[in-house]
Amino acid sequence: MRTIALIVAAGKGTRTGHNTPKQYIEIAGKTILRRTVESFLAHPDVETACVVIGAGDLPFYEKAVSDLDLLPPVIGGATRQESVHNGLESLIELSPDYVLIHDAARPFISEQIISRCLEKLEYADAVLPTLAMTDSLKSFEGERITGAVNRDEIVAAQTPQCFTFKSILTAHRTFAGENLTDDTxxxxxAGIEVAIVQGATENFKITTSDDIERAQGMITRKLTDIRTGFGFDVHAFEIGDSVWLGGVNIPHDKRLKGHSDADVALHALTDALLGAIGSGDIGTHFPPSDPQWKGAASDKFLRHAADLIGEKGGMINHVDLTIICEAPRIGPHRTAMQERIAEILRIETDRVSIKGTTTEKLGFTGRGEGIAAEAVATVRLPE
Known part of the structure; x- marks a missing residue:
């Protein structure tokens, strides 16, 4: 049976207090959207996924899901119902048997819930994961309690809300414009009977800043294998008019010599990250003998190392970089480097430390023949 996940990510999600829509906020080195999408792609019975995004959000989306094998994104509508309808219409040519409609802001969906939903779909047209209510429930009017509600007759609805494709597409076409916030x-x-399966408390929807903190804690609590890596690199000067250092182009009367852009700082930092996960060095992944890396920007190397950590389910905790040279001066460019490295690694700027020092005119750096850099990286991995 052909199954496609339809991830709804068209909302603005401003209640987190962030300027960025919540689905594109990063938690422990990955955006919420990416974590959500990866959960579905990892399930053996989900063929692929399609994401419905907000108008104008394409740059956020492309950055969040770069290198993931997904269907083309679909632009959402003014309401959630319109957004889902747009996504369903985009799947017609693929003609899936099942479609799993999921909120992008629920990144902790488990393989078990997806499997339960798919098993139930074998003899139901609609399936909803739910949670039983544990608190006492009351009805109220104004500031006064008016009665009790039987909690045994009420459940909390989660996603993915799962359907046979033809049934939910027909329902959306028939009742377009109703502005319902829930597909079930x-x-x-539409008269479709909805079956239920057990959901999970971890499958919560991120809405507020407190939810962001809760999600961060859920991830970091599992990352108990703490690793440290060290990197060191040297590049000589040659005739030029600027140097790349820490991802920043600095005017100078020389440039650094190398096969790529010769950013000695990013090279040292890349090796530190690779060392922390036991994945060789920069030359292993980007051989200088390979012509495709000639003149390449070193941020690609650093991002690759960070992605390898993400693939292992880990996160970068902190990086500390020391640049050793007589010139150019590091101080005036420290903040720009810090911000650029944080951007490449997708971590907070206060997790990036940059220092500049000299060798008091001693050695090749003291003679102004080149620049050296050393880096230490702390990484957290799951046991």
Missing amino acids: ALAEL
Whole structure:
């Protein structure tokens, strides 16, 4: 049976207090959206995924899911119902058997919940993961309690809300414009019986800043294997008019010699990250004998190392970089380097330390023949 996940990521999600839509906020080195999408792609019975995004969000989306094998994104509508409808219409030519409609802001969806939903879909047209209510429930009017609600007759709805594709597409076409916020409500309106399966408390929807902190804690608590890596690199000067250092182009009367852009600082930092996960060195992944890396920007190397850590389920905790040279001066460019490295690694700027020092005119750096850099990286991995 052909199954496609439809991830709804068209909302603005401003209640987190961030300027960025919540689905594009990074938690422990990955955006919420990427974590959500990867959960579905990792399931053996989900063929692929399609993400419905907000108008104008394409740059955020492309950065968040770069290198993932997904269907082309679909632009959402003014309401959630319109967004889902747009996504469903985009899948017609693929004609899936099942579609799993999921909130992008629920990044902790488990393989077990997806499997339970798919098993139930074998004999139901609609399936909803739910949670039983544990608190006492009350009805109220104004500031006064008016009665009790039987919690045994109420459940909390989660996603993915799962359907046979033809049934939910027909429901959306029939009841377009109803502005319902829940796809199972639309299914009920269309007379489709909705079966339920057990959800999970971890499958919560990130909405507020407190939810961001909760999500961060859930991830970091599992990362108990703490690693440290060290990197060192040297590049000589040659005739030129600027140097690349820490991802920043600095005017200078020389440039650094190398096969790539020769950013000695990013090279040392790349080796430190690779060393922390036991993955060789920069030359292993980007051989200088390979012509495709001639003149390449070193941020590609550093991002690759960070991605390898992400693939292992880990996160970068802190990096500390020391640049050793007589010139150019590091101080005036420290903040720009710090911000650029944090951007490449997708971590907070206060997790990036940059220092500049000299060798008191001693050695090749003291004679102004080149620049050296050393870096230490701390990485957290799951046990």
